[in-house]
Amino acid sequence: MAIRSELERVALDSSVLLGSSRSALVAAVALGYCEGYWSTWIVGEFVRRRTEWIADRAARDGCHRAEVRRRLRESRQRVNALINELSHVLQAVDYAAVPTTDLGWLTDPDDWPVMQTALAVPVDILVTDNSSDFPLDETRNGILILGSIPFLTRLYQRWPDAKAAIDTYLADGPSPPS
Amino acid sequence: MVSLTTLTTLESLEQEMAQTGRSIEEAALREALGALARPERGFLTTGQAAERLGVSIPTIKRWIERGTLAGGPVGGRWVVAQESVDRLGRLRESLATLDQEGNPSPDEVRAIYRRSRRSA
Secondary structure, three states: OOOHHHOOEEEEOHHHHHOOOHHHHHHHHHOOOOEEEEOHHHHHHHHHHHHHHHHHHHHHOOOOHHHHHHHHHHHHHHHHHHHHHHOOOOEEOOHHHOOOOOOOOOOOHHHHHHHHHHHHOOOOEEEOOOOOOOOOOEEEOOEEEEOHHHHHHHHHHHOOOHHHHHHHHHOOOOOOOO | OOOHHHHHHHHHHHHHHHHOOOHHHHHHHHHHHHHHOOHHHOEEEHHHHHHHHOOOHHHHHHHHHHOOOOEEEEOOEEEEEHHHHHHHHHHHHHHHHHHHHOOOOHHHHHHHHHHHHHHO
């Protein structure tokens, strides 16, 4: 049985909530293989970037304006439903209380709230797939920065039963009663 | 709704009664436990939880031991708090719904963040 103090604390950036590793990462937290953290900034970024991606995809598909609106509305409902459930799994922290004085290595100030979120806990690992702005596989401000796949690989090595448990959980199963 | 703490407290009392030879009280507490640890009171058997989540009973027991689900052995059988089962089910449902809608590929994710940097 995992003891809470053995669990690594991880901050999930909007980029990993956006991509296809999202389900495995969230399941890892929900099933108790690590502690997950986020902030209102990360939630906002996730919603904004997901919305932009849905709109871009609709434009690429040549959708008319009404169809774009329909896709955006439906997607937003799905995202809101997920955020509601995630709020029971990921712990929100007050990133704004963390000073930004040591974050000069992040050239874009829009990335500071991500690192502030990680430092507010502080977490052991920041999981991000934003390789343009964050130095993956490096430690900054005492926090290891990993991409989603290397993080999951590390998690599966640390907890040998984790992959099977996550796969079992995410496999199709009966829906719960509403 | 009955809490898991109430059930474990009743079970401790039942064991205490058994150890001190108070068989009438022990039987009454066992009967109360049986009546309380039921779906209409917010508790499921491991079999019911396994069916709802589409996993095996050993998996449910492992998740209880990990603290993923609220539950444990009560009155000689394992019970699971229905709310924790439903919550795990709802989370999986909402993850699957978004996955079915589609996700940006790893290359697209990289491009989205590169693009925002250029436009900053």
